[in-house]
Amino acid sequence: MEKIAVNAEGHLMLGGVDAVQLTQEYGTPLYVMEEDVIRAAMKAYRDSINRFYDGKGLICYASKAFSCKEIYRIAQSEGLGVDVVSGGELYTAHQAGFPMDKVVFHGNNKTPAELRMALDLGVGRIVADNIEELHLLSALAAEKGVTPNVLLRIKPGIDAHTHQFIMTGQIDSKFGFALETGEAMEAVKEALAAPSLHLIGVHCHIGSQIHEVTPFIRAAEVMMQFMASVREETGVTLTDLNLGGGYGIRYTDEDDPVPHAAYMEEVSEVIRSSAEMFHLPVPFILMEPGRSIVGEAGTTLYTVGSIKHIPGIRTYISVDGGMGDNPRYILYQSKYDFLLANRAAEAPTTTVTVAGKCCESGDLLGENVPLAEAKPGDILAVRSTGAYNYSMASCYNRNPIPPVVMVKDGTSRVIVKGMTYEQIVENDI
Numbered sequence: 001m002e003k004i005a006v007n008a009e010g011h012l013m014l015g016g017v018d019a020v021q022l023t024q025e026y027g028t029p030l031y032v033m034e035e036d037v038i039r040a041a042m043k044a045y046r047d048s049i050n051r052f053y054d055g056k057g058l059i060c061y062a063s064k065a066f067s068c069k070e071i072y073r074i075a076q077s078e079g080l081g082v083d084v085v086s087g088g089e090l091y092t093a094h095q096a097g098f099p100m101d102k103v104v105f106h107g108n109n110k111t112p113a114e115l116r117m118a119l120d121l122g123v124g125r126i127v128a129d130n131i132e133e134l135h136l137l138s139a140l141a142a143e144k145g146v147t148p149n150v151l152l153r154i155k156p157g158i159d160a161h162t163h164q165f166i167m168t169g170q171i172d173s174k175f176g177f178a179l180e181t182g183e184a185m186e187a188v189k190e191a192l193a194a195p196s197l198h199l200i201g202v203h204c205h206i207g208s209q210i211h212e213v214t215p216f217i218r219a220a221e222v223m224m225q226f227m228a229s230v231r232e233e234t235g236v237t238l239t240d241l242n243l244g245g246g247y248g249i250r251y252t253d254e255d256d257p258v259p260h261a262a263y264m265e266e267v268s269e270v271i272r273s274s275a276e277m278f279h280l281p282v283p284f285i286l287m288e289p290g291r292s293i294v295g296e297a298g299t300t301l302y303t304v305g306s307i308k309h310i311p312g313i314r315t316y317i318s319v320d321g322g323m324g325d326n327p328r329y330i331l332y333q334s335k336y337d338f339l340l341a342n343r344a345a346e347a348p349t350t351t352v353t354v355a356g357k358c359c360e361s362g363d364l365l366g367e368n369v370p371l372a373e374a375k376p377g378d379i380l381a382v383r384s385t386g387a388y389n390y391s392m393a394s395c396y397n398r399n400p401i402p403p404v405v406m407v408k409d410g411t412s413r414v415i416v417k418g419m420t421y422e423q424i425v426e427n428d429i
């Protein structure tokens, strides 16, 4: 178990606030985010751009991990850029007053309406994913008389997933232009030839929850090599290299994440040495951490309801949330640390299955979970739920999406209100 803060009453403390008091004030289920943890991660990334790239780069928080107005304000106040993957995220960032020149727009199938919106708002960088999009963007930009900055998403041929990575010639992915077929170079030439596009660089994103530095190093090498080929074939030196996100975090003791600075230092070394080898300038570096900025900052609090002991089989502990607020178990059998927030110092003595309240047998939050003996009315805390929980939430079974509360220095504030039943029927005719 990770180190946690517990007060004299044995209650879990989050951001200096008693978690049990939070549930009394705001109800359950409740998403709690620790602002200091978010800001510290943002700062660590930003500092390493200063340290390893002389400040010539931009960390763009990948906001699909957790998107609401307040997170864009925090990213702005920490001097970060953001990346968005839909019109909805772009709209939210804009509504929060986020500077549009520091936005990177991604997606494998952006709609014409989304691209128009990005052009109208003056988004700083658009990452084109495929040739149809490049043509569409070029036409829309010409129509509007603007020249957006464009990067091309490249498949570097490195597939990094949880504790292992493979390099193959042919990667099966819906994202990006392939290198080995010449598709990527063709796209570069088309983009350079389009008068309404300003091609400035290339992008790659190799996976998520990666606990090794090697795949990032290999990706950086492949991308630098491609930038060298681009200059050789076209005479153009691209300025931007966007290396995506994917840095792993700690969910349970099984995870052993690499510290931010270690990734950054090793990747920066390979970029410098490649630049020297290919006689290229060191590019402007963009990185897009999502999970590693907000993941460990989040804890979800639930109230324990029914408990079913099935002799010789298992014990189900049911909570008042589930796959609606955290679909990651049903999607990927993701592992989490669980504890009772009202008896946080008690050692686990039972092994249980934590079930949600949805009418779906697969609606679980964890199996074979070590936990202190739970009783109805206890507060169950699930750790490291800051990324891809609220942002993936649904109102399946017409359960309202819970509120999000930010805690810091002993105080709490609502940053996303809980959904109401009225809102659930609001769009029904």
Ligand SMILES: *Cc1c(COP(=O)(O)O)cnc(C)c1O
Pocket: 062, 064, 065, 083, 106, 205, 207, 208, 209, 244, 245, 246, 247, 288, 289, 290, 291, 292
């Ligand atoms: C999802 C995504 C990220 C963030 O990934 P994390 O694993 O959350 O760091 C960054 N860039 C792109 C293009 C993505 O799709």
